[in-house]
Amino acid sequence: MRKTDAQLRAELVKSGRQLFEDGFCPATSGNISVRLDSHRILITPTGVSKGEMKPEDMAVISPEGQHRFGRKNASSEKQMHLLIYKLRPDVHAVVHAHPPKATAFACAGIPLDQPIASEFSQALGSVPLAKYGTPGTPDLAAALAYLVPHHSAILMGNHGVVTYGNDLFDAHGKMELVEHFAEIVQGTLLAGRQAQLPPEELKRLNEAAVRYRAGAQRP
Numbered sequence: 167m168r169k170t171d172a173q174l175r176a177e178l179v180k181s182g183r184q185l186f187e188d189g190f191c192p193a194t195s196g197n198i199s200v201r202l203d204s205h206r207i208l209i210t211p212t213g214v215s216k217g218e219m220k221p222e223d224m225a226v227i228s229p230e231g232q233h234r235f236g237r238k239n240a241s242s243e244k245q246m247h248l249l250i251y252k253l254r255p256d257v258h259a260v261v262h263a264h265p266p267k268a269t270a271f272a273c274a275g276i277p278l279d280q281p282i283a284s285e286f287s288q289a290l291g292s293v294p295l296a297k298y299g300t301p302g303t304p305d306l307a308a309a310l311a312y313l314v315p316h317h318s319a320i321l322m323g324n325h326g327v328v329t330y331g332n333d334l335f336d337a338h339g340k341m342e343l344v345e346h347f348a349e350i351v352q353g354t355l356l357a358g359r360q361a362q363l364p365p366e367e368l369k370r371l372n373e374a375a376v377r378y379r380a381g382a383q384r385p
């Protein structure tokens with residue numbers, strides 16, 4: 167059943183509080199959005215801690231970025247969210263944060279594409295690294311554009327992470343998975359070696375993921 171606007175506002179509050187408490191969005195950083203319908207996006211406001219948002223703080227914008235409703239202005243990163251909704255009609259939620267371990271990889275210029283953890287590879291495949299774009303400018307969205315159709319989690323060069331999915335639970339969970347995987351990769355780098363899964367096993371994992379998603383979508 168389709169969720170009401172009020173339910174989705176409450177979900178944004180809850181997701182923001184969790185991201186803040188997990189240390190993924192220090193100060194006022196990070197932004198979250200959901201697609202309400204084909205002509206409205208609900209997005210977190212600019213300049214507000216993700217740990218202290220209220221349902222009425224959210225801004226409603228059009229797919230072109232015009233302010234439609236709300237006392238506060240939309241996040242300055244709204245163009246990135248809009249680009250993802252435009253390129254991915256299947257996506258209904260976008261989360262952008264700066265989780266410290268994954269962001270360290272983004273700042274080191276290292277993608278999280280190591281085929282070493284079976285369930286992560288199955289859930290997210292590889293997480294590529296987009297080139298740097300100045301925050302709050304069209305450059306940032308442009309740097310992501312060619313990756314958005316093929317991935318659902320991207321490291322943003324010298325910046326942070328963006329994840330997206332068919333609902334906020336999905337997009338938020340992917341952010342947690344990326345940070346968890348970054349910690350695992352960090353551990354293997356400290357250990358000085360990585361045991362890579364063979365290509366045929368990655369193919370098997372991918373096929374199982376496709377079957378699982380098809381099953382999950384069945385009514």
Ligand SMILES: [Zn+2]
Pocket residue numbers: 195196262263264301325326
């Ligand atoms: Zn950011």
